[in-house]
Amino acid sequence: MLVDGKWQENWQPVQKADKDGRFVRQVSSFRNWITPDGSAGPTGEGGFKAEAGRYRLYVALICPWASRTLIARALKGLEDVIPVTIVNPTLTDQGWQFGGYPGADEDPLFGSTYMHELYTRADPEFTGRATVPVLWDMKQNVMVNNESADILRMLDTAFEELVPSDVRLFPEAIGDQIETLNKRVYDKLNNGVYKSGFASSQKAYDEAVSEVFETLDMLEDKLTGDYIFGDQLTETDIRIFVTLIRFDAAYYGIFKTNRRQIADYPRLSAYMERILRLPGVRDTVDMDHITRGYYSIKALNPNGIRPVGPDHITKLLEAV
Numbered sequence: 001m002l003v004d005g006k007w008q009e010n011w012q013p014v015q016k017a018d019k020d021g022r023f024v025r026q027v028s029s030f031r032n033w034i035t036p037d038g039s040a041g042p043t044g045e046g047g048f049k050a051e052a053g054r055y056r057l058y059v060a061l062i063c064p065w066a067s068r069t070l071i072a073r074a075l076k077g078l079e080d081v082i083p084v085t086i087v088n089p090t091l092t093d094q095g096w097q098f099g100g101y102p103g104a105d106e107d108p109l110f111g112s113t114y115m116h117e118l119y120t121r122a123d124p125e126f127t128g129r130a131t132v133p134v135l136w137d138m139k140q141n142v143m144v145n146n147e148s149a150d151i152l153r154m155l156d157t158a159f160e161e162l163v164p165s166d167v168r169l170f171p172e173a174i175g176d177q178i179e180t181l182n183k184r185v186y187d188k189l190n191n192g193v194y195k196s197g198f199a200s201s202q203k204a205y206d207e208a209v210s211e212v213f214e215t216l217d218m219l220e221d222k223l224t225g226d227y228i229f230g231d232q233l234t235e236t237d238i239r240i241f242v243t244l245i246r247f248d249a250a251y252y253g254i255f256k257t258n259r260r261q262i263a264d265y266p267r268l269s270a271y272m273e274r275i276l277r278l279p280g281v282r283d284t285v286d287m288d289h290i291t292r293g294y295y296s297i298k299a300l301n302p303n304g305i306r307p308v309g310p311d312h313i314t315k316l317l318e319a320v
């Protein structure tokens with residue numbers, strides 16, 4: 001990580017733990033919003049008007065938080081308006097690196113070697129982890145936002161005048177329900193699998209893994225329509241999907257969330273496939289980056305050996 005703009009040699013690829021060994025994720029620090037007219041959004045400063053080709057999204061395809069922004073970009077038809085740069089799937093001693101791995105890119109803006117160089121470009125005194133996703137303003141050369149929840153939300157409305165869309169990922173009428181379920185899904189499922197995988201005590205693992213499966217059971221029960229709120233696709237579906245699609249091939253093994261697979265949940269399996277088949281979504285899922293990335297986490301898998309399966313995920317991705 002960076003401290004006062006300097007990369008730390010004794011950096012820990014595993015994020016923080018509390019006194020009982022529970023995994024703690026860092027809070028994001030760049031929180032500006034792109035808006036149709038450049039006015040300020042719910043957090044941060046104004047000055048980021050929606051313009052085609054002005055903003056670039058930096059992502060890792062292994063990363064569920066980055067993937068949710070990529071899916072929103074695809075569902076809103078913003079591929080031609082917001083270009084994307086993909087980092088290599090494995091975290092190095094200096095964090096995310098550009099180029100050299102199939103399907104990954106060089107940094108087209110500054111020729112950076114590592115993602116942390118963008119952070120110090122944005123703030124020479126930056127202290128924190130150099131995470132993805134990052135939304136970058138190519139006009140002012142500043143970081144707009146590095147919080148995927150904000151990016152997911154702003155892509156829903158910011159570009160509506162440039163690229164009108166029928167998709168509405170955050171319908172205000174059910175906004176409160178979306179926020180409530182998002183919170184639970186984030187804490188117990190999206191981040192729950194990480195809490196399970198990076199727990200450094202049996203107690204922390206037991207707590208986290210039971211919350212993961214309680215949440216999956218709850219979602220399986222709640223899914224009576226096509227989407228979690230019935231007929232209407234929302235951002236909550238995207239947030240759930242990014243964890244489901246990684247579950248059987250990565251989390252089940254590397255994070256020890258192995259009580260059941262998603263394949264054991266009939267409704268969740270069908271739901272995952274339904275979302276995978278939405279226009280543009282399949283292109284955001286790169287199982288090679290995902291399994292390579294997770295199974296190269298040295299703290300959990302020192303020799304980096306990647307398991308062979310499971311076949312049902314390979315077959316599904318071939319079929320879609």
Ligand SMILES: N[C@@H](CCC(=O)N[C@@H](CS)C(=O)NCC(=O)O)C(=O)O
Binds near residue numbers: 028
């Ligand atoms: N709150 C952030 C979290 C993003 C995050 O934790 N990204 C991970 C990859 S999945 C990362 O970049 N980790 C690098 C590090 O911790 O140094 C968001 O949702 O945008």
